[in-house]
Amino acid sequence: MADGLRLSYDRGLMTMTSDFESLERIRRDTPGVESVLHFNNAGSALPPEIVVETVTGHIRREATIGGYEAADEASDRLEAVYASLARLLGAEADQIAVVENATRAWDMAVYGYPFERGDRVLTVRAEYVSNVIALLQLERRLGIEVVLIDDDKNGQIDLAHLERELEIGAAMVAMTHAPTNGGLINPAETVGQLCAQYGAFYVLDACQSVGQVPVDVEGIGCDVLSGTGRKYLRGPRGTGFLFAGPRALERIEPPFLDLHAADWVDDRRYEIRADARRFENWEANYAGKLGLGAAVDYALDVGIEAGSTRLRGLGESLRSQLSALDGVSVHDKGVARGGIVTFAVDTVDSEDVKAELSADAMNVSTSPASHARFDLPHRGLPTLVRASVHYYNTESEVDRFVEAVAQIRAGKTPST
Numbered sequence: 001m002a003d004g005l006r007l008s009y010d011r012g013l014m015t016m017t018s019d020f021e022s023l024e025r026i027r028r029d030t031p032g033v034e035s036v037l038h039f040n041n042a043g044s045a046l047p048p049e050i051v052v053e054t055v056t057g058h059i060r061r062e063a064t065i066g067g068y069e070a071a072d073e074a075s076d077r078l079e080a081v082y083a084s085l086a087r088l089l090g091a092e093a094d095q096i097a098v099v100e101n102a103t104r105a106w107d108m109a110v111y112g113y114p115f116e117r118g119d120r121v122l123t124v125r126a127e128y129v130s131n132v133i134a135l136l137q138l139e140r141r142l143g144i145e146v147v148l149i150d151d152d153k154n155g156q157i158d159l160a161h162l163e164r165e166l167e168i169g170a171a172m173v174a175m176t177h178a179p180t181n182g183g184l185i186n187p188a189e190t191v192g193q194l195c196a197q198y199g200a201f202y203v204l205d206a207c208q209s210v211g212q213v214p215v216d217v218e219g220i221g222c223d224v225l226s227g228t229g230r231k232y233l234r235g236p237r238g239t240g241f242l243f244a245g246p247r248a249l250e251r252i253e254p255p256f257l258d259l260h261a262a263d264w265v266d267d268r269r270y271e272i273r274a275d276a277r278r279f280e281n282w283e284a285n286y287a288g289k290l291g292l293g294a295a296v297d298y299a300l301d302v303g304i305e306a307g308s309t310r311l312r313g314l315g316e317s318l319r320s321q322l323s324a325l326d327g328v329s330v331h332d333k334g335v336a337r338g339g340i341v342t343f344a345v346d347t348v349d350s351e352d353v354k355a356e357l358s359a360d361a362m363n364v365s366t367s368p369a370s371h372a373r374f375d376l377p378h379r380g381l382p383t384l385v386r387a388s389v390h391y392y393n394t395e396s397e398v399d400r401f402v403e404a405v406a407q408i409r410a411g412k413t414p415s416t
Contacts, residue, residue, distance in 0.1 A: 155333025192221025235295030
């Protein structure tokens with residue numbers, strides 16, 4: 001497929017050179033690129049054809065021979081999904097659970113953690129809105145204390161502040177690796193080293209980072225990692241996964257159990273299974289799980305390093321070109337940045353910018369200030385436009401997009 005993908009820099013932009021046909025092949029594998037300029041990969045990326053075929057093929061088998069029978073027929077392929085995810089994350093297959101989305105994966109771990117009243121949980125300004133809401137509910141319900149770690153001068157987690165709070169004591173550090181509302185990539189490995197030094201349980205939300213940058217759970221040192229299929233892995237919606245390391249499997253009893261997560265061993269007794277599949281439930285989207293496996297295998301074949309280098313190069317190009325436009329401000333933070341680019345257009349509401357671009361078949365999203373209260377209002381920012389590139393996007397698409405934004409800023413529709 002895309003083995004041997006070779007990348008080089010040309011005028012500061014990322015391009016494919018002697019193996020340029022690899023990009024062409026990837027775009028042929030991605031039918032959606034013919035109809036839209038898709039810069040909403042942080043929302044849901046365009047899947048490759050193999051993912052579409054895998055999902056629809058299994059549904060056809062369910063319709064032909066029955067749902068249970070189709071699952072039995074695909075049992076080896078379903079098991080292989082765990083091995084693929086383990087390879088992607090640098091984990092073991094028995095440390096992987098496949099669930100319906102990243103938020104539910106995160107919830108199953110954090111709500112199941114044996115908190116005691118007064119336990120401190122350290123989190124960050126970049127933390128995802130659903131995670132913050134869950135922590136605030138646990139604060140109210142269990143009497144834990146949620147402590148906000150500030151940003152440093154570069155806009156990433158302030159490691160000195162984190163260490164001061166860890167010295168005071170903390171049961172858990174819950175951090176989003178790459179936020180939904182900007183290009184920041186937090187220093188997950190350094191945070192992991194500090195958590196290990198002070199004995200804090202480490203939960204990493206990698207929803208936006210898995211597939212966008214290389215992620216290795218051993219190198220990061222996290223106890224729990226949650227992720228999704230639909231974003232940078234280019235898998236189906238409604239698929240997510242959880243990595244649960246040794247300490248997680250020792251400490252966490254999932255808040256919900258069923259006959260898949262536990263065995264009913266006596267009339268009044270059950271036993272929770274030993275592996276990470278304790279976080280799953282019996283009924284599952286088998287077509288989606290197979291599609292997730294196909295997406296992971298595709299990403300591994302392209303090469304996570306190669307794909308990340310390309311999409312991050314495209315992100316920097318987009319950031320630079322938008323910053324050069326009069327009346328357009330880019331608001332990404334951090335030392336390391338990825339393919340998510342957030343910006344605002346003077347005198348034009350971000351939702352209106354999104355609508356104008358959509359009318360010209362250019363897909364973006366917005367990041368509402370209400371979904372990032374620790375971050376955007378803190379910086380005095382309103383809702384931002386979020387453009388997120390992937391390795392299958394092109395330099396010419398970046399140029400077209402920037403020109404469209406310039407037209408909007410000038411009070412013209414992009415197509416005029």
